[in-house]
Amino acid sequence: MNTINTQWFTQWMRLCAASLLREEERLTELDRQIGDGDHGTNITRGFTQVENALADSEWNSLCEGLTLVAKTLMTHVGGASGPLYGTGFLRGGRALAQNSDCPDSEAITVLYEAIAEGISQRGNASAGDKTMLDAWLPAAQIARELASQGKNVNEVLQAAAHAAQRGAALTEGMKALKGRASYLGERSIGHVDPGAVSSAIIIMQAARAAADD
Known part of the structure; x- marks a missing residue:
């Protein structure tokens, strides 16, 4: 039985809503240090709405689910995060629709690579710019590496989650080159990027959802 299916996706988004709610205060404090101080509130509200939208709407595929999530986040998450996550x-939904027959490990790779590419293009950001991309890119890269080695989907998801956590932690030593934090210049060094932290949380919940299956 395929693990990467609509049941997994529903659980992933449910876990995201719960985990981000628990981390709301920490994310807000991180954003207060180098941004507007509203990331925790915004991302929590967005994923609460995502959980409700998935429960209240009719959708029958990962592509439809991802599209619904994207539209919900764009509507309910303020600042730059809504459009970036959205x-x-x-992009992730479209990519999976075009690769609907690939194995689960490959599906995760396709999904994470598409999400990272969408964020990069929308935010005009690259690795090392101290953004959420610094969590998504290492997750996508290790997923591609392990999937090509024939690792199973749980191994891919777990490795991607740990890579995202490491990537988020590394933003502490980076100078912000994008977003409001970039206004601080050198003073942004020494602070972890809140978008990278929330992204790492989201990526970790994908692994938890598969482990719960």
Whole structure:
């Protein structure tokens, strides 16, 4: 039985809503240090709405689910995060629709690579710019590496989650080159990027959802 299916996706988004709610205060404090101080509130509200939208709407495929999530995040998450996450999930849905027959490990690779590409293009950001991309890119890269080695989907998801956590932690030593944090210049060094942290949380929940299956 395929693990990467609509049941897994529903559980992933449910876990995201719960985990981000638990981390709301920490994310807000991180954003207060180098941004507007509203990332925790915004991302929590967005994924709460995502959980409700998935429960209240009719959708029958991962592509439809990801598209619904993208539109919900764009509507309910303020600042730059809504469009960035929204674009990422929208691209992810399209990519999975074009690769609907690939194995689960490959599906995760396709999904994460598409999300990272969408975020990069929408935000005009690259690795090392101290953004959420610094969590998504290492997750996508290790997923591609392990999937090509024939690792199973749980191994791919777990490795991607740990890579995202490491990537988020590494933003502490980076100078912000994008977003409001970039206004601080050198003073942004020494602070972890809140978008990278929330992305790492989201990626970790994908692994948890598969482990719960």
